[in-house]
Amino acid sequence: xxxxxxxxxRGIGVxxxxxxxxxxxxxxxxxxRVISFAQPALMLAGVVLVSHLAVPLGFWGALPVAAxxxxxxxxxxxxxxxxxxxxxxxxxxxxxxxxxxVAIRVVVNIFIGLDVRNVHDPWGLGTLVIGDVHxxxxxxxxxxxxxxxxxxxxxxxxxxxxxLAMRAAADDQEAALAQGVSVGAVFALSxxxxxxxxxxxxxxxxxxxxxxxxxxxxxxxxxxxxxxGGLDSLPGAVVGGLAVGVAQELVATYQxxxxxxxxxxxxxxxxxxxxxxxxxxxxGLFGTREVxxx
Amino acid sequence: MKRLASGAAVVLLxxxxxxxxxxxxxxxxxxxxxxxxxxxxxxxxxxxxDKGCIYLGIISDLTEGPFRAxxxxxxxxxxxxxxxxxxNGGIGDYEVDxxxxxRDNKYNPQVTNQVYQEIKPNILALxxxxxxxxxxxxxxxMKASNVVGSPAAWTSAYAFEDVIIESGAxxxxxxxxxxxxxxxxxxxxxxxxxHLAGDYGDDAAAGAKLASEKLGFEFADVKTDTGTDKQAGAxxxxxxxxxxxxxxxxxxxxxxxxxxxxxARGFKGRFIGTSPTWNPALLQSPAGPALTALYEQSGxxxxxxxxxxxxxxxxxALPGKTPSDGYTSGxxxxxxxxxxxxKAVANGDLTRAGVVAAxxxxxxxxxxxxxxxxxGNFAGGPGGTFKQTQISKVDATAPTxxxxxxxMFEGPTAKAFTLDKPCFEQL
Numbered sequence: 001x002x003x004x005x006x007x008x009x010r011g012i013g014v015x016x017x018x019x020x021x022x023x024x025x026x027x028x029x030x031x032x033r034v035i036s037f038a039q040p041a042l043m044l045a046g047v048v049l050v051s052h053l054a055v056p057l058g059f060w061g062a063l064p065v066a067a068x069x070x071x072x073x074x075x076x077x078x079x080x081x082x083x084x085x086x087x088x089x090x091x092x093x094x095x096x097x098x099x100x101x102v103a104i105r106v107v108v109n110i111f112i113g114l115d116v117r118n119v120h121d122p123w124g125l126g127t128l129v130i131g132d133v134h135x136x137x138x139x140x141x142x143x144x145x146x147x148x149x150x151x152x153x154x155x156x157x158x159x160x161x162x163x164l165a166m167r168a169a170a171d172d173q174e175a176a177l178a179q180g181v182s183v184g185a186v187f188a189l190s191x192x193x194x195x196x197x198x199x200x201x202x203x204x205x206x207x208x209x210x211x212x213x214x215x216x217x218x219x220x221x222x223x224x225x226x227x228x229g230g231l232d233s234l235p236g237a238v239v240g241g242l243a244v245g246v247a248q249e250l251v252a253t254y255q256x257x258x259x260x261x262x263x264x265x266x267x268x269x270x271x272x273x274x275x276x277x278x279x280x281x282x283x284g285l286f287g288t289r290e291v292x293x294x
Numbered sequence: 295m296k297r298l299a300s301g302a303a304v305v306l307l308x309x310x311x312x313x314x315x316x317x318x319x320x321x322x323x324x325x326x327x328x329x330x331x332x333x334x335x336x337x338x339x340x341x342x343x344d345k346g347c348i349y350l351g352i353i354s355d356l357t358e359g360p361f362r363a364x365x366x367x368x369x370x371x372x373x374x375x376x377x378x379x380x381x382n383g384g385i386g387d388y389e390v391d392x393x394x395x396x397r398d399n400k401y402n403p404q405v406t407n408q409v410y411q412e413i414k415p416n417i418l419a420l421x422x423x424x425x426x427x428x429x430x431x432x433x434x435x436m437k438a439s440n441v442v443g444s445p446a447a448w449t450s451a452y453a454f455e456d457v458i459i460e461s462g463a464x465x466x467x468x469x470x471x472x473x474x475x476x477x478x479x480x481x482x483x484x485x486x487x488x489h490l491a492g493d494y495g496d497d498a499a500a501g502a503k504l505a506s507e508k509l510g511f512e513f514a515d516v517k518t519d520t521g522t523d524k525q526a527g528a529x530x531x532x533x534x535x536x537x538x539x540x541x542x543x544x545x546x547x548x549x550x551x552x553x554x555x556x557x558a559r560g561f562k563g564r565f566i567g568t569s570p571t572w573n574p575a576l577l578q579s580p581a582g583p584a585l586t587a588l589y590e591q592s593g594x595x596x597x598x599x600x601x602x603x604x605x606x607x608x609x610x611a612l613p614g615k616t617p618s619d620g621y622t623s624g625x626x627x628x629x630x631x632x633x634x635x636x637k638a639v640a641n642g643d644l645t646r647a648g649v650v651a652a653x654x655x656x657x658x659x660x661x662x663x664x665x666x667x668x669x670g671n672f673a674g675g676p677g678g679t680f681k682q683t684q685i686s687k688v689d690a691t692a693p694t695x696x697x698x699x700x701x702m703f704e705g706p707t708a709k710a711f712t713l714d715k716p717c718f719e720q721l
Contacts, residue, residue: 003530014523106357114363114618115575116547124580125558134559209522209554210547210579214360218523252526256516256534263491263517264527 002132007253008246013139015245016146020201021222022229022237023153024194030170030232031190034090038077038097039198040219041104046070046199047119047206047215048111054120062120063203067196073104074195078188109213116210119203142204149200150238153193157234162189170232221248224274230287239285244270319645324387329645331418337391341380346388348635348644350376350421351395351413353428354446359401360520360545363573365424367620368446368627369396372421374611375628385632386639392421399424403431414439419649421631422446422624426493433458440646442634442653444627448594449493450501451716453676459630459653462594462665463683465494465568466717467708469501469541471683472566472592474705477509480564482538486514488528488552489543496718498543498568503721505707515721518544522551529555532563540565546573553589554581562588566685569593569619574695577688591686591696595664598622599693604629604662617693626664633659633670666702681708 021043028036046066053062081100085093123137157163162185168176169186177183198219205211205218225244229236252266283289319329337347352372355365372392380389395417397409406428410420414435420443423429429445436443436457443459445452450464463471469487476482487502489495499515506513514535518528525548532540533556542549542565549571565588572591576582596605598617608625615621630653637652638644657678659670671678681704686696 003534007530010526014526102358109358109362114366114616114620116363116550116573116579117575118579121580125554125584127558136558205523208580209551210573210576210581211522212360212545212547213358213362214520214545214547215522217521221523249526253530255527256531264519264524266527267519267524 003253004250005133006135007250009133009135010139011246011249012242013136013142013245014249015242016139016142017201017205017218017241018221018225018245019238019241020146020149020197020204021219022225022241023150023234024197024201025222025226026229026232026234026237027190027197028194029226030234031166031186032082032090032093034082034093034097035226035231036097036191036194037094038101038104039194039222040216041101041108042070042074042077042195043198043202043205043219044105044213044216045073045108046195047202047211048108048117049199050119050203051117051206051211052111059120059122063200066203067199070199071192071196074191074193074198075188078191082191083184083187105213105216112213116212118210119206121203121207123207125208136208138204138208141207145200145204146238149197153234162186166190221270224270226284228270228274228277228284230284232288233284233286236284236286244273247273325642326386326639327643327645327648331416331646332388332644337380337389338394339377339391340389342384342389345384348385348388348390349395349417350390350392350419350631351397351410351417352392352422353397353399353406353409353413353420353432354422354424355401355428356396356398357400359399361401361424361570363546364570364618364620364623365446367615367618368422368424368624370615371608371612371621371624372628374608375625375632376421378607378611379632385635386644388639388644390635399428401425401428403428407431407435410435414441417441418644418646419443419631419634421628426451426497429458430493440650442631442646442649444631446623446627447494449497449716449718450679450713451493451497451718453679453713454716456650456654459634459672461626461630461659461661461670461680463681463708464679464717465498465543466501466504466713467679467681467711468568468592468594468683469498470505470708470711471681471703471705472541472685473502473505473509473511473539474707475592475685475700475703476539476564476566477511480539482511482564484514484535484537485511485539485541486516486532486535486537487541487543488516488518488532489541490520490545490548491517493716493718494570495543496721497716498541500717500719500721502541504711504717508707508710518548518552520545520548522547524548525551525555528552529559532556532561533559536561536563538563542567542571544571546571546576549589550576550579550581550585554579554584557581557584557588565589566592569623572619572694572696574618577690577695586688586690589688590699593619593684593686595622595626596684596698596702597686597692597694597696600664600698602663604664607662619694622664626661629661629664630656630659630670630672676713679713681711683708 049066229240424446487499685700
């Protein structure tokens with residue numbers, strides 16, 4: 001029983017990271033109808049910034065500064081590579097983000113250097129032990145941080161003028177434009193928010209260990225998360241992230257009892273879960289059902 | 295239509311003749327036969343402009359692949375190695391260039407094949423082909439075209455290939471030696487191999503399995519994947535099955551996630567990792583204390599700070615570099631290429647076929663003490679496989695974070711083992 005609880009709680013921690021990464025994808029998709037494949041590079045850039053800045057500023061100083069700088073990088077991508085493509089098919093823009101991802105990762109790899117790096121987080125491998133249950137501090141921290149950020153984001157979208165403008169632009173860009181909403185500012189803010197979320201999510205993905213250039217692969221798990229949760233649903237990204245995290249860690253806990261499934265089957269769990277959900281709900285758990293006239 | 299067909303035939307003929315152009319055989323002033331990748335003109339960075347040039351290619355993981363941290367120093371060390379060879383008079387009437395045809399494979403088999411095809415018409419051999427799956431992608435062509443290559447990998451399959459000139463014990467033998475060492479020091483009953491899929495991890499795991507059968511250990515095989523977020527399954531298996539010794543074949547960040555994760559939940563067993571599992575910066579990571587307490591490294595040769603003429607020459611040739619055993623490996627892997635070229639020149643046949651023939655005549659290679667006498671027996675085929683391994687422990691004061699606890703040795707399991715097919719086929 002204790003291994004089940006441990007696996008579940010670890011899944012909540014890992015799932016919180018996936019939720020933060022997935023939120024970035026969804027925010028950009030809602031605003032621009034483009035799936036940004038540059039998120040892995042933004043995440044890696046944010047983590048590398050934290051690892052460098054944590055030496056002079058400490059972890060808590062480095063994290064917000066890195067998030068801000070990654071937000072600016074997101075803004076730069078939007079201005080330099082995405083904005084000129086307005087009016088082009090979303091597919092074309094998505095492919096451009098793929099190119100941007102590779103370009104940024106090559107540059108960021110130079111700043112990783114030849115050794116593995118770490119983010120100098122305060123949790124390390126520390127654990128909280130309750131009875132037989134070990135809970136890693138970094139997983140608790142990831143969950144708490146994600147909870148605060150998600151609450152802040154929802155409050156932002158609900159209670160601020162810019163949040164309202166972003167919701168309006170997501171619903172109907174032309175109508176929003178007609179009402180005086182600056183759709184360009186909405187696009188820019190979406191990319192900046194996604195950049196900051198990627199930096200924070202990536203930092204928690206790297207906490208407690210070391211990372212190298214392959215860390216970007218973690219962000220790819222956000223893809224099944226957003227499909228599962230619904231491409232245009234912020235609550236879907238959160239629920240999807242947590243569900244994928246918990247499923248993945250529980251399978252990892254028990255996969256040794258099912259050797260006939262092959263080695264490390266937990267790695268494919270997010271994709272299996274996504275397929276199962278799509279069989280029942282083709283637009284994801286919380287996605288908007290699209291109606292098309294034929 | 296007829297005109298179109300004859301036009302196509304002319305184009306095809308031209309292409310075919312163009313393809314053959316690279317393999318025309320020439321004989322130089324010194325009577326040495328040459329074909330592809332050898333010119334009478336000096337190398338671009340020649341020390342002696344009167345000498346011709348042998349072009350060797352390097353295909354490595356230089357930008358975004360998982361082994362970049364090793365690949366970059368490996369490549370730098372090889373450039374320094376050949377610069378030293380050229381400064382010492384080159385190979386016969388030739389110097390060697392390894393700078394013009396350096397290509398990045400991103401650790402991707404398709405990219406490897408693409409860049410290999412790009413440089414193949416201009417090179418005599420490959421001074422480096424990094425990675426097992428990547429090298430496997432070009433091996434059939436290398437065999438068909440007589441392109442000899444020095445692999446930056448240690449899979450046991452290379453013992454069966456005439457065009458591959460590997461150095462050091464393969465992963466399979468290394469794991470056998472690691473378990474012989476563990477048997478002596480830790481008296482284990484249960485052994486687990488935690489490894490990546492593919493012939494890097496599978497080869498080491500197969501060696502651990504074969505050694506466990508011989509030594510009477512209970513053996514468990516746990517596959518894992520690249521990525522620190524993908525190690526929960528491996529950590530779970532370790533905690534559930536509580537092996538006494540874990541043979542680890544992953545990348546360094548993954549190794550830290552496995553060892554740190556298991557130790558944080560109370561695991562006290564030992565880990566022995568192959569050389570690619572180590573990176574000195576891991577000591578600054580949260581897993582540093584766990585690594586210091588539980589980890590040892592098996593390696594195919596002595597690390598950067600070892601006292602041998604070859605190690606010293608390497609350190610002298612790479613002034614100001616932060617110590618890394620990527621340099622050590624790149625340097626060691628260059629010796630058999632040098633020996634093969636020297637033998638080919640001595641035979642008067644520096645063609646690709648001549649180099650393959652020269653490799654088959656090498657019964658030993660002078661590694662300047664970096665590997666013991668007897669290493670580099672390519673004439674002996676699989677029976678000549680080198681079987682010695684060094685064991686090192688974590689030592690924060692050492693240049694690369696590890697110092698040896700057991701000098702190069704061949705354990706009884708490896709000694710009795712006959713390599714009759716690649717080990718990973720027996721997992």
